[in-house]
Amino acid sequence: MSPRLAWLRRNGPAVFGVVLLVAAIFVVQREFRTLSVAEIRTAMAALPASALWKAAGFTVLAYLVLAVYDKLGSIYAGRPVSWPKSFLASFCGYSLAHNLGFAAVSGAAVRYRLYSAWGLTPLEIAKVVGFTSLTYGLGGMALGGLVLVFEPEVVPWFGTHLPHWALQAMALPLWGIVLTYVVLSRFKRHVRLFGHEIDLPEPRMALMQTGLATVDVAITAAIFYILLPQAEGLTFLRFVGIYLAAYTAGIAAHVPGGLGVFDGAVLLGLQPYMPAPEVIGALLVFRLYYYIIPLFISGTLFVGFELGQRRNVLQRVTALGRGSETLEVPAIASLVALAGALLIFLGALPTKGTIIEEWAGHAAALASHFAASVVGSLLLVMAYGLLRRLTIAWGFSLFLLLNGAVIGWVRGEAWWLWGAFLLLAGLVASLRAAFYRDSRLVREPLSPEAVVPLTAVAACGITLALVAYGGRVSETAWWGVVFSELAPDSLRFTVGLTGVLLLVGMVRLLRPARFAPLAWDAATRSRIAALGGLAPREADGAVFGEGERAGFAFLRREGVWLALGDPAGERKDAISAIWRFRDLCERAGVDAAFWRVGPAYLRVYADIGLHAVPLREREGETPRYLALRAERDLESLRPLLPPEMRRAAEELERSRAA
Structure with a gap:
């Protein structure tokens, strides 16, 4: 594969997601430009009580249908669990994944924690995860085809530029x-797809899976549809088409809850049918019902489950699902990203009548308006740094969240809104110990790779501040100036260039320095052996920590690179080596895995999104584990599992084939 194709394969989805997010922000900013909070409140107050109750009922029904996903998945895996357990796994998995979005707190990670505690093997859990992941796609394609056949004109642009028969043919x-x-x-129980062996369910279950997924998508769309006012020409099936397109775009953007992307697509799709305030009012209630309330309920249930597990120390767990111990950092990072998105949207609202305008005049109000979008944009970048456990991202996040609270207060927003920023700042401050990595800025303060982006960030920050507080911007967010035809071309260019450079510079400062693994030669082997690590005769390379006082050897395999044991050497540098290996694998487009690791670094392996599967040891020996992305790499690394686990998996597959 050529380097360009390899780069596109690794980074294509992320680039596509960024493009979708930028387009969504532009759409939302354009729609918000002429709105006021009062108009949105009026639209929400006009929602009839009957619609609210029906939407709440459909929300409960939607999550009950999702529970059937997990029930069927456990049957498919050959280890049926009870209905209460299916509901708990489904509800916690989907509601946390819907809101938090990051891979470390995906539905797979939550399910591994729950199902492993109930005695399912990693292979069985992987089957449940694969079954539930596939189910939504089947429903989306079935309903999407139905929309194309009966309402083909709902497809953006193509609906008005292509004949109906061509659009209907796309359903095929x-x-x-x-x-x-x-x-x-x-006719075939085993298929190989994209290098993975997939066990197909029996025909009856495949039909149930498809029908259930179709019902699930229709019910979820009905929650939103009920909250919308009557509009001529907006049939339920047509709305399903808009909803499916918006939801799919939100998933493709990899943004927590599809925030911004889903909303922008819905606003764009419903623009011909009703005013924006009515759409936004229904959208906020939909998010409250389907995302926010379930998030708090599932979080409470999951915490209760964890407390119960830790009290029951005698319970034997087949696989260590350590994801729960690391939920706090991805969850906080997601909340910081959501806070940034909220500030971006506030930056698109008018400043008329705010407290700061009354106290300090219109120019100061415009400056706060401009600052909201800048601070919000930087918070999105900080979420990236928090996920990588960077200390500097922790400090910047605290500073920016406090700024967000001040911006909300001086703009006259409700107390609970700016209070939420203060509460989130308190939560971030309480997790100081979870952010233990040095960034490029701290590790290499005098290198050109650190000085150049640092200088760019400082210069761009000063430039944007001068533009804002100089009162030379219209009532719009910083990126809105770039698209404004009223602003001078020189100002549009200056703001656009400095804004992009500011964000790019911050991302580069929050990235670890690039490095290459050492070749596996006699000298490298001697260094690993001297540290007390596993130094086999054959290996593909070695990785050392930033201080080069800890390291390990690794093997390259298709789709996964396998580290041979825990890093040997100084603990702090060992943690650095684990993260460097993770970053190296991410750049190479493969997964990281660690073979025969001890309990000392299980928390760090969980931090990088791995699950620890126990390996059978002799009595009295230190327990050892295989740390890996179980939902993706368990099949390829199965030969490293204990013989009894391999035999159980093979017997399960033979029984299914029979």
């Missing part, structure tokens, strides 16, 4: 995929 490949899945389940 969607239905063809679903039909192929069902038919294959009748």
